[in-house]
Amino acid sequence: xxxxxxVRGCSLIVYQRQRALSKISKNGSKLFLAxxxxxGTAQKQEIDTSKFMAEPVTxxxxxxxxxxxxxxxxxxxxxxxxxxxxxxxxxxxxxxQRFVVDKWYxxxxxxxxxxxxxxxxxxxxxxxNISVITGLLPSNMxxxxxSRGKNIPSDAKLSFFAAGISSVIHPTNPMVPTVxxxxxxxEVQDSEGVQFWFGGGTDLTPYYLxxxxxxxFHKTLKNACDSHDNTYYGKFKKWCDDYFHVTHRGExxxxxxxxxxxxxxxxxEQAFNFVKDCANSxxxxxxxxxxxxxxxxxxxxxxxxxxxxxxxxxxxNLIYDRGTKFGLYTPGARYExxxxxxxxxxxxxxxxxxxxxxxEEKLVEVLKNPRDWL
Amino acid sequence: xxxxxxVRGCSLIVYQRQRALSKISKNGSKLFLAxxxxxGTAQKQEIDTSKFMAEPVTxxxxxxxxxxxxxxxxxxxxxxxxxxxxxxxxxxxxxxQRFVVDKWYxxxxxxxxxxxxxxxxxxxxxxxNISVITGLLPSNMxxxxxSRGKNIPSDAKLSFFAAGISSVIHPTNPMVPTVxxxxxxxEVQDSEGVQFWFGGGTDLTPYYLxxxxxxxFHKTLKNACDSHDNTYYGKFKKWCDDYFHVTHRGExxxxxxxxxxxxxxxxxEQAFNFVKDCANSxxxxxxxxxxxxxxxxxxxxxxxxxxxxxxxxxxxNLIYDRGTKFGLYTPGARYExxxxxxxxxxxxxxxxxxxxxxxEEKLVEVLKNPRDWL
Numbered sequence: 001x002x003x004x005x006x007v008r009g010c011s012l013i014v015y016q017r018q019r020a021l022s023k024i025s026k027n028g029s030k031l032f033l034a035x036x037x038x039x040g041t042a043q044k045q046e047i048d049t050s051k052f053m054a055e056p057v058t059x060x061x062x063x064x065x066x067x068x069x070x071x072x073x074x075x076x077x078x079x080x081x082x083x084x085x086x087x088x089x090x091x092x093x094x095x096x097q098r099f100v101v102d103k104w105y106x107x108x109x110x111x112x113x114x115x116x117x118x119x120x121x122x123x124x125x126x127x128x129n130i131s132v133i134t135g136l137l138p139s140n141m142x143x144x145x146x147s148r149g150k151n152i153p154s155d156a157k158l159s160f161f162a163a164g165i166s167s168v169i170h171p172t173n174p175m176v177p178t179v180x181x182x183x184x185x186x187e188v189q190d191s192e193g194v195q196f197w198f199g200g201g202t203d204l205t206p207y208y209l210x211x212x213x214x215x216x217f218h219k220t221l222k223n224a225c226d227s228h229d230n231t232y233y234g235k236f237k238k239w240c241d242d243y244f245h246v247t248h249r250g251e252x253x254x255x256x257x258x259x260x261x262x263x264x265x266x267x268x269e270q271a272f273n274f275v276k277d278c279a280n281s282x283x284x285x286x287x288x289x290x291x292x293x294x295x296x297x298x299x300x301x302x303x304x305x306x307x308x309x310x311x312x313x314x315x316x317n318l319i320y321d322r323g324t325k326f327g328l329y330t331p332g333a334r335y336e337x338x339x340x341x342x343x344x345x346x347x348x349x350x351x352x353x354x355x356x357x358x359x360e361e362k363l364v365e366v367l368k369n370p371r372d373w374l
Numbered sequence: 375x376x377x378x379x380x381v382r383g384c385s386l387i388v389y390q391r392q393r394a395l396s397k398i399s400k401n402g403s404k405l406f407l408a409x410x411x412x413x414g415t416a417q418k419q420e421i422d423t424s425k426f427m428a429e430p431v432t433x434x435x436x437x438x439x440x441x442x443x444x445x446x447x448x449x450x451x452x453x454x455x456x457x458x459x460x461x462x463x464x465x466x467x468x469x470x471q472r473f474v475v476d477k478w479y480x481x482x483x484x485x486x487x488x489x490x491x492x493x494x495x496x497x498x499x500x501x502x503n504i505s506v507i508t509g510l511l512p513s514n515m516x517x518x519x520x521s522r523g524k525n526i527p528s529d530a531k532l533s534f535f536a537a538g539i540s541s542v543i544h545p546t547n548p549m550v551p552t553v554x555x556x557x558x559x560x561e562v563q564d565s566e567g568v569q570f571w572f573g574g575g576t577d578l579t580p581y582y583l584x585x586x587x588x589x590x591f592h593k594t595l596k597n598a599c600d601s602h603d604n605t606y607y608g609k610f611k612k613w614c615d616d617y618f619h620v621t622h623r624g625e626x627x628x629x630x631x632x633x634x635x636x637x638x639x640x641x642x643e644q645a646f647n648f649v650k651d652c653a654n655s656x657x658x659x660x661x662x663x664x665x666x667x668x669x670x671x672x673x674x675x676x677x678x679x680x681x682x683x684x685x686x687x688x689x690x691n692l693i694y695d696r697g698t699k700f701g702l703y704t705p706g707a708r709y710e711x712x713x714x715x716x717x718x719x720x721x722x723x724x725x726x727x728x729x730x731x732x733x734e735e736k737l738v739e740v741l742k743n744p745r746d747w748l
Binding site: 100102114116118125127247248249307311314315318319325328333335336338339340342343344345346347348349350351 | 474476488490492499501621622623681685688689692693699702707709710712713714716717718719720721722723724725
């Protein structure tokens with residue numbers, strides 16, 4: 001059942017339970033299958049995989065060997081954020097549901113870890129996915145990059161690397177907002193070298209507007225931005241409002257947050273630190289709102305309104321979202337992980353209009369006219 | 375309240391109640407606002423608007439003046455099919471819900487009549503929409519036509535005309551399949567003249583497979599085809615299987631039916647007669663299935679399966695359907711009429727798999743491997 005490898009000097013101790021990792025386990029913790037420790041010659045270094053929902057996608061010895069490489073740093077960072085966020089949500093879940101951990105591989109290179117908690121008392125559907133993908137850059141992805149102004153040759157086969165964390169949390173109680181975040185790192189290799197960039201964002205989708213919630217959320221994100229560059233929050237807040245636009249309805253998906261792409265400076269390290277701080281601000285920006293509202297009373301009508309808004313969420317994700325569109329059009333895409341972002345249930349009524357001066361109308365007003373919250 | 379116009383010879387009698395037509399009425403019949411009769415010199419001709427859900431989009435005098443024009447013929451045909459189909463469905467509805475009739479205009483030219491019955495006992499959501507649109511061809515529409523091989527100049531402003539009927543019926547009982555149909559006529563005018571074509575189709579999406587139902591459905595469509603061209607059914611059945619493909623899941627949306635586009639022969643008149651026969655075959659192909667199954671018993675699990683399949687329906691419509699995509703990307707599109715096709719409620723579960731040898735698995739098997747039904 002166990003394999004033990006001892007390599008000292010450049011030494012690695014591996015306890016690895018020999019078991020298929022790609023199966024869904026009803027109990028995520030069963031998949032913390034490995035613990036590793038490296039005792040390097042210069043200093044003690046460790047990768048403690050009990051801090052992750054599952055073993056890394058890249059083998060631990062490769063991660064250790066390339067520990068200064070941004071690819072490794074990004075993978076380890078998203079693994080840790082995934083675990084911390086899942087555990088923080090499980091602490092709020094009052095039912096017995098826990099995250100189910102699903103580790104998967106992609107035959108063209110790389111894989112991911114999808115964690116889903118479904119049909120909980122507090123969370124109707126919560127998904128936290130990481131993926132670490134390598135391979136040849138698909139032509140639609142290259143075209144999308146070029147359309148954003150990147151200098152990506154169109155006639156060459158380019159290898160790429162992408163590591164990211166992506167999450168959508170759909171709570172049961174309509175007084176608790178939905179949150180989405182995604183942080184990612186890209187490398188594309190062409191004959192002239194490696195291009196790299198980071199992208200990501202966090203955004204909030206309430207069903208009922210609680211201005212204090214929105215301010216707390218934006219303030220937390222702004223703090224993460226300000227310690228790096230005091231122009232970031234303003235720029236990325238606007239980018240978020242522009243991106244999450246359900247164009248045909250003239251509404252934003254929610255009350256925004258941050259969104260950015262193609263970030264490659266001031267240095268690679270500084271960009272990474274910024275992204276890490278953003279990812280680490282998800283819990284303090286969102287979990288307090290869950291705690292505050294998860295026991296709020298609500299009516300059947302309020303639940304129906306949540307379902308209608310979830311329909312709009314589906315519209316944005318399936319019609320406009322770049323990641324979803326790109327993902328689903330990529331041959332061999334793991335569509336279940338991509339569509340994990342969809343709510344458990346949604347509703348569409350023809351010509352639904354909130355009553356005048358209702359709380360529902362107040363929300364729509366803000367979605368049609370994004371505000372500055374701070 | 376009434377306006378009466380009498381024009382004899384080239385004569386027109388118009389009784390028109392002066393009332394806003396663009397409002398939703400709880401009772402569609404209130405909108406049968408006009409009855410018209412033309413007594414031409416050569417023969418008696420009539421446009422009896424009580425046969426429609428609302429007054430035509432094009433004014434009746436224009437329709438009469440151009441009665442031999444295909445634009446008029448198509449508009450009158452779809453108006454009649456809309457009414458007959460709505461009435462046939464209302465006869466099956468055991469609750470008190472009736473179609474709500476919503477007439478709308480498009481500022482760039484034309485308009486439509488959207489009829490929706492929602493939250494019925496038999497029909498969870500039933501939409502039957504006609505539109506008659508004129509204006510300058512939007513560039514995305516022109517590009518789509520060129521991509522299908524049409525000779526549409528790219529540098530000119532072209533006027534176009536489009537008239538069509540489109541309908542999706544989502545029943546409450548999971549033993550009753552969903553049906554969709556759409557029949558349309560296009561004209562595009564360029565410096566060299568007018569290009570025209572017809573397109574359309576009818577397709578069935580069951581939640582549980584009843585082979586007799588599927589055979590009846592396909593047989594009815596085949597009969598409509600065979601009286602025009604005995605190669606049509608085979609070609610258009612395959613086209614339907616190919617079109618309604620939820621590519622990322624490797625599943626067809628349903629058990630198919632007919633789908634065709636760019637039909638412009640053998641003559642314009644013959645193509646129209648074929649399309650008319652297809653449109654008129656919707657009731658005999660589908661309504662018997664509603665009658666047969668609307669009182670079937672079903673379990674909560676079977677209802678959940680229907681909701682999951684409806685999630686797939688939403689995926690197809692928002693990600694792949696050409697009409698929806700084209701529609702929503704057109705500035706000023708009437709998105710409520712386009713999205714009328716979405717179910718009232720839908721569901722997404724992560725990694726849902728039907729149990730082995732279950733009726734649900736049997737359906738998926740057919741969706742993955744389309745069959746010949748006749």
